[in-house]
Amino acid sequence: MAKLAPPVEKNQTIELTFEDLTHDGDGVGKVDGYPLFVPYALPGETAQVKVIKTKKNFGFGKLLEVTKPSEHRVEPPCDVYIQCGGCQLQHMSYKMQLDMKQKQVQNAMKKIGHLEHVPVHPALGMDDPWRYRNKIQIPTAERNGEMITGFYRKRSHDIIEDMETCVIQDEVNDRMVEAVRRIASRLGISAYNEETHRGDLRHIMVRTGQQTNETMIVLVTRMNELPYAKELVAELHETYPQIKSIVQNINKERTNVILGRKTKLLWGEEYIYDTIGDIKFAISAQSFYQVNPAQTKVLYDQALAYANLSGNETVIDAYSGIGTISLFLAQKAKKVYGVEIVPQAVSDAKMNAKLNHMGNAEFYVGKAEEVMPWWKAQGLNPDVIVVDPPRKGCEEDLLQAMIDMKPKRIVYVSCNPSTLARDLRFLEDGGFETKQVQPVDMFPQTGHIECVAEIELKVSN
Numbered sequence: 001m002a003k004l005a006p007p008v009e010k011n012q013t014i015e016l017t018f019e020d021l022t023h024d025g026d027g028v029g030k031v032d033g034y035p036l037f038v039p040y041a042l043p044g045e046t047a048q049v050k051v052i053k054t055k056k057n058f059g060f061g062k063l064l065e066v067t068k069p070s071e072h073r074v075e076p077p078c079d080v081y082i083q084c085g086g087c088q089l090q091h092m093s094y095k096m097q098l099d100m101k102q103k104q105v106q107n108a109m110k111k112i113g114h115l116e117h118v119p120v121h122p123a124l125g126m127d128d129p130w131r132y133r134n135k136i137q138i139p140t141a142e143r144n145g146e147m148i149t150g151f152y153r154k155r156s157h158d159i160i161e162d163m164e165t166c167v168i169q170d171e172v173n174d175r176m177v178e179a180v181r182r183i184a185s186r187l188g189i190s191a192y193n194e195e196t197h198r199g200d201l202r203h204i205m206v207r208t209g210q211q212t213n214e215t216m217i218v219l220v221t222r223m224n225e226l227p228y229a230k231e232l233v234a235e236l237h238e239t240y241p242q243i244k245s246i247v248q249n250i251n252k253e254r255t256n257v258i259l260g261r262k263t264k265l266l267w268g269e270e271y272i273y274d275t276i277g278d279i280k281f282a283i284s285a286q287s288f289y290q291v292n293p294a295q296t297k298v299l300y301d302q303a304l305a306y307a308n309l310s311g312n313e314t315v316i317d318a319y320s321g322i323g324t325i326s327l328f329l330a331q332k333a334k335k336v337y338g339v340e341i342v343p344q345a346v347s348d349a350k351m352n353a354k355l356n357h358m359g360n361a362e363f364y365v366g367k368a369e370e371v372m373p374w375w376k377a378q379g380l381n382p383d384v385i386v387v388d389p390p391r392k393g394c395e396e397d398l399l400q401a402m403i404d405m406k407p408k409r410i411v412y413v414s415c416n417p418s419t420l421a422r423d424l425r426f427l428e429d430g431g432f433e434t435k436q437v438q439p440v441d442m443f444p445q446t447g448h449i450e451c452v453a454e455i456e457l458k459v460s461n
Contacts, residue, residue, distance in 0.1 A: 006054045007032040013064065016049045018042060023104045023417075024447045025088045027063075036061045040082075040091050042070040072096040077130075078167045085154030087168060087445035098123040098441060101449040105417045105439050113421030115428070119436045124298050129444030132292045134274070136166065136173040137205045137258050140181070140191035147185040149177055149204060157194060168445055172242065173206040176217055180204045183235050187228040200227055202251060203258050207283060209274030210293055216245040216272045218285045220258060224250055233267045245269045247285045259286060276300065279327045281352050288321050288345060292442050299413065299440045299450055300328045303386060306411045306438075306454035309333050313383035316375070316407075318368035318398065323349030323361065325386055325413065330361040337380070338363040339371045369397035376405055386411045393419025396426065403430035410455040415442075420451055433458050 008014060008031050016029035018041045027041025029049070038049055038061040046068035049061040066073070076090035089097050101123045110116040126132065138149050141159045150163035165174050184201055192199035205218035217236065219226060226232070226248060237243050245268040251260030263285050271282040274289070276297050283289045290296040303325060307315065309332035317326040320338030322345050330336045330353075338361065340346050349363040364371060368387075385407045387394060393416060402410060410432060414420035424434050435454040442450045 006056070006059060007034050008036070008051045008054060008059060010051055010054055012051045014049055014051065014061075015046060015067070016041075016061070017046045018044065021100050021103075023107070025092065025100065029061075034059065038063050039088075041066075042073055042092060042096070044068075044070045045073070080151075080160050080163045083153050083160050084151050084163070086151055086166075088447050090167075090445050094125060094129050094444065097129075097444065098125045101439055101441060101447075104447075104449060105420075105437060105451055108417035108421040109424075109437065111421075112418055113425040113428075113434075115421065115424060115434055118424075118434045121436065121438050123439035123441050123449065124295075124302075125441045126295060126444055129441070130167055131170055132294065132444065133166075133169045133173070134208045134210050134293060135205070135289075135291050136169050136177060137203055138177050139203050140199075140201050142191040142193065142199070147181055147189070147191040147201070149181045170208050170210065172208050172213075172215060176206040176215060176240070176243070177204050179236065179240065180217060180219070180232070183232055184228075187231055189226065189228055189232065192222055197222070197254050205249075205258070205285070207272060207285075207289075209272050209283065211275045212273050213242050214244045214272040214274070215240070215242045216247065216283070216285065217243060218247045218249050218259075218263075219266070220249045220251055220260070222250075222252060229266060237267055243268065244272050249285055276324065277328070278331070279324075279352075280355055281322065281324065282348065282355060284348065286344060287348055288342075290324065290442070295440060295442045296324070299442065299452060300325055302438050302440060302452045303411050303413055304328055304332065306452060307332070307384050307386065307409060309384065314381070315384045315386065316372065316380075316382045316405075318372070318385065318387045318394075319389050320349060320363060321345050321388070323352045323363060325388055326361050326363070327352060327356055327358055329384075329386065330358045333384075334360065336361040337375070337382075339366055339368045341365070341367055369395050369401055372398070372401040372405065376401070381405065382407045384409045384411065386413065388413035389419075391416040391419065394423050399423055399426045399430070403427065403432070406431075406457055408457055412451075412453040412455060414451045414453065415448065417449065417451060420453060424453060424455070427455055431458050432456065 018027040018029040020028040026037045047066045048064040053060040072093040150160040190199045192202040203220035207216040250262045315333045317338040320340045326338040353361045
């Protein structure tokens with residue numbers, strides 16, 4: 001039987017009406033039932049579209065002209081929005097962004113977890129969904145003898161030259177990057193060249209404590225010694241008093257990984273500090289710390305509410321990182337045990353516990369799926385387990401370890417609705433019940449969404 005050809009051809013220009021969005025925020029329109037995915041198009045719109053690729057069951061298009069715009073279409077405030085691709089949703093009203101993200105979670109729960117009966121609440125958004133990021137990592141390059149900085153164009157390593165600001169970055173970060181670039185260029189410090197693997201300064205990283213107004217600058221260099229480092233450092237900290245730390249990170253490898261293993265302090269303190277709620281955190285150059293602290297508090301408050309602690313509970317925090325969730329839980333729990341595979345993160349967590357005078361939180365290095373069965377064998381029986389895994393979700397061994405421990409409650413913090421739904425299905429089949437899921441918008445203007453799920457042990461009849 002002959003295969004039916006798609007009803008459109010590559011390079012054809014068509015008029016298309018859009019009816020839905022993908023989980024990435026692309027518009028979905030159909031021609032005789034054949035879906036076309038088109039970036040920057042919104043449901044309800046009609047537009048002229050150029051077909052750029054066709055496959056058997058779907059195709060891709062390029063938006064040429066919107067002839068009937070949606071009421072939710074807004075003008076992106078970023079001058080390089082289309083070239084950059086770091087944000088995908090600036091053309092979309094914030095209300096539509098939140099609605100899209102709630103629907104994304106609902107679809108994952110239904111199609112992957114077969115948990116369509118579980119309530120997925122409206123996404124918790126920001127009052128002002130701009131300028132929220134407290135960390136910037138930006139590459140350098142040389143153009144016409146001058147150092148330039150900027151994000152890469154979509155799907156390339158070509159720096160956008162005319163990029164003066166990033167509208168989701170803290171304004172302090174923008175100013176600090178510009179200051180480093182300007183001073184370094186004047187001193188004769190050379191920018192890194194990926195192709196030749198030559199040049200001095202690879203990346204500029206800036207971290208800002210949004211509650212403390214403390215700033216750390218990290219200079220990522222190709223070699224051990226940065227030319228004119230003393231002059232650069234002196235001018236930076238003398239001109240900008242909010243700078244508390246200037247650090248050099250050395251990355252000699254030909255790699256896309258930004259940070260190398262070796263870090264040395266050039267001036268000031270090794271750490272800057274920030275607070276989330278009542279908890280104070282020390283942040284080093286290599287620490288993992290949430291990039292949107294305002295929404296992190298919303299996320300962790302929700303996790304704390306779902307943990308439903310009275311003060312008598314023993315809690316395990318898997319993937320405990322630098323102790324952010326653990327210390328929130330320790331405010332209300334009798335005892336918190338954190339486990340994390342990265343030794344430096346465990347050291348930071350212990351320091352943060354000491355910094356906040358919390359003696360009821362202990363942290364251990366190891367894989368959660370290996371440490372937790374050992375804890376169970378030693379007689380540790382948690383009332384609550386909290387997990388906050390990476391995008392790939394939990395290993396099956398860890399899910400099984402949680403099932404075997406039979407805590408009263410599990411709180412699952414997730415940055416990927418698909419793996420969340422998959423893991424919830426596994427836990428449901430192991431004797432637990434998902435009560436509700438709360439999406440939290442940690443990354444406005446992008447397609448990403450975080451969730452907190454409340455899970456309870458089923459009561460045997």
